Amino acid sequence: MCDWFTIIFITMHRVGEFYSGIGGWCSALKLSGVSHEVVGAFDINNVANDTYNHNYKTKASSKSIETFTVKFLNKLNASIWVMSPPCQPYTRNNETETRDNNDPRSKSFLKLIQLIKEMSSPPKYIALENVVGFEESYCCDNFIETLRSLNYTLIQFHLTPTQFGLPNDRPRYYCIAVRRGSFEGYQDEGKLLTKIPGVSDTETVPSLERFIDSSLSPDELVRYRLPYYSFHILICCVEFLDSPF
């Protein structure tokens, strides 16, 4: 009896999902096989939350992260935090003065970083995803410094799905961190990795064919079709490229 309780309560990770969107991290947890329970999912986008609630057991909350308190996070008591903070402030397209930490959209993320510092028991694990270029932002520096000061060991990555056998190029910044711990076979030299240690890139990526929905009805196909005038653009492009490859 005691063992059973131990197994359930020690290995079942409580997860907090911030900026949850359509639940990418939640699906990733399921896929990873890690025993977990999402105890809180937060996003201010109601349409995203509707989709989240439609697909997962946990109900997403539209509570704004800016309004969070230490007390609330302590009570949530999540051992794993997963998050994809709003990425507009960091994209290279945003060359305005409101870029980065001055951007109102990064406010809630800065608040969250501040709150981690004040928590009685910060999460054991943290995983963050963002756009490439995030690593050059003030927000990222702040995030990394805070984690280091709280005894986290962390690894930063640039990874893209084609490395893992999916025919889509989507390079993204990732950071994983463990508190008062270390990673097997990894020395923190502050370098950005382009591979997960011990995981080699998939040699043959399957073709797009596998992902194409052959059951689309003619009506649906019409819905996804590009407008006719697009073909004109196409002609310009194809004919003027020396080597389209």
Added chain:
Amino acid sequence: MVLKSSGWCFDIRSAHSQTTSCFTKSYSRYIKGTGSVLLVLPDSYNSSASNMAIESTTTDTAVVAEAETNDDEEEHEITEEHRLEVNNTPGERQYQQDWWQELLVNHNLPPAPYTGAPDSVRLRFLSPRELTLLFGFPEGFTFPPSVPLRKQYELIGNSLNVKVASELLKYLLTQSTVNE
């Protein structure tokens, strides 16, 4: 040259392609730099094409009609203005009825056994369902009927790749030791 001055075009992929460009929240609303579009060939063609593609020596059969940037989203809405600009350009040249035949050549695929541009040769956007699968979401993932198509694309474009994230979580949870 036209490419640079007009400044936009798209990334076309066939079913045999082994990669696609990054999909953004503006996919299907804007064309340039928001994600690949799919070349749909007539059913009669598909079967022979897939056989040929396997024998083909090139690994990636995609035609990349891509401009100077890849990841950066450069949003050019399809406006009336653009439409005019676009319609003007081919006017200076001869419109090619069988433009897609040229695409096939660029794909290293055999020419289709007929001429002209049949209605069945099309370019289309990937559907939200196709995108979620490509992003590693489970087969059962769906949008509630209340979410309009445009919103679905937006939400997917803002999402993350589930497969990559799960590999990281696996590593984080199994390859780390907590000293407590």
